[in-house]
Amino acid sequence: MLGEVPAGARVVALGRTVKTAAPALAAYLRRERPAALYAHMFPLTWMAVVARMLPGTRVPLVLVEHIDFDAGFRAHPRSRALMRRLGRWIYPRADRRVCVSAGAADSLAALARIDRQSIDVVYNPVSLPAAPNAPTASNLADWWASAPVRLLAVGRLIAQKDYDTMLAAVAALPETMGAKLLILGDGPDRARLEGAIAAMGLGDRVRLGGFQPDREAYYARASVYVMSSRWEGLPTVLIEALIAGLPVVSTDCPSGPSEILDGGRVGTLVPMGDSKALAKAIVAAAAAEPDREMLRARGRDFDPPAAAKRYLALIGMGSDER
Known part of the structure; x- marks a missing residue:
């Protein structure tokens, strides 16, 4: 994703794996003396704590976590045990x-056994260029864009995204809808999902489009x-879908969808793993006339300037205007 780095932004490559990058990061902190270090996502957050413990590295450190740890680590007992054992030691050092x-935040506090009041919540900054006329990959556009109902999903092809439930939901849709699903993203489950699509007879209704940098055109x-x-x-x-004024159907998974969709006011929430409920919600959303301005207004609640003010305020720069 280096192509998405804004022009003029400086990129420093530490040249190490995550496990061995702490000394290189510490050397950078000593040399550059940045105003602050914002470390995003485990295990990079933990590595930043280790680097900041080394001599001559005292800069303000903000740790930012992006997943629901309780749900995300359920299938990874070793990582879960590590979080329980060391989380209380790591996070207070930021x-x-x-x-x-x-x-x-609730999940991190419970799993790492730290005070929930010590964790701030800052929504991710999200923007989506308005580009309805941007080109799409022609082989996908020819197949998908002419369908009566065009379903879109964007995300890595991994177990977390539960595309099996999505495929089962598409299989349950009435054929008279003429719905086609395009999944943009890549990942280790690609071959398995391609096999599942073929086995379910969905080859003419579902495509895996790979990573597409111009996703705003698909929205x-x-x-x-x-x-x-x-x-x-x-x-x-x-959030990107809302910014584009696109109706949303999502599982009510931990965590984020209910917060983003305001408890279901600006989108439809269904139980996890329930393909029938997902299919029913898709049919209803496709038949309804969406209030696109309401959807876009909710999307604008996540504008980057609001997040920037919050992040600066965390280190005493600017005001914390919510």
């Missing part, structure tokens, strides 16, 4: 602790955005 949703052409995740933190894709 100057500030942040999660990207209230649900993620602009979609009829309904669909998410079937088992857990999240604050799923950016839902």
Whole structure:
């Protein structure tokens, strides 16, 4: 994703794996003396704490976590045990602790056994260029854009996203809808999902489009955005869909969707793993006339300037205007 780094931004490559990067990061802190260090996402947050413990590295440190740890670590007992054993030691060593949703903050506090009041919540900054006329990959556009109902999902092809439930939901849709699902993203489950699509006879209704950098063009052409995740933190894709004025159907997973969709006021929430409920919600969303201005207004609540003010305020720069 280096191509998405803004022009003029400085990129420093530490040249190490995550496990061995702490000394290189410490050397950078000694040399550059930055105003603050914001470390995002475990295990980088823990590495930053280790680096800041080394001599000559005293800069304000803000740790930012992006997932619901309780749900995310359920299938990883070793990481869960490590968090329980060391979380209480690691997180208090930062100057500030942040999660990207209230649900993620509740989860971190419980799992790491730290005071919930010591964790700030700052929503991720999200923006989406208005580009309804941007080009899409022609092989996908020809197949998908002409469908009566165009379903869109964006995310890595991993177990967390539970695309199996999404495929089962598409299989349950009435064929008269003419719905086609396009999933943008790549990941280790690609071959398995391609096999599942073929086995379910969905080859003419579902495509895996790979990573597409111009996703705003797909949001602009979609009829309904669909998410079937088992857990999240604050799923950016839902906010991007709202900014584009796109109706959203999502599982009510921990955590983020309910916060983003205001408890279901600006989108439809369904139980996790329930393909029938997901299919029913997709049918209803496709048939309804969306209030696109309401959707866009909710999306604007996540404008980058608001998050920037909050992050600066955490280290005593600017005002904390919420």
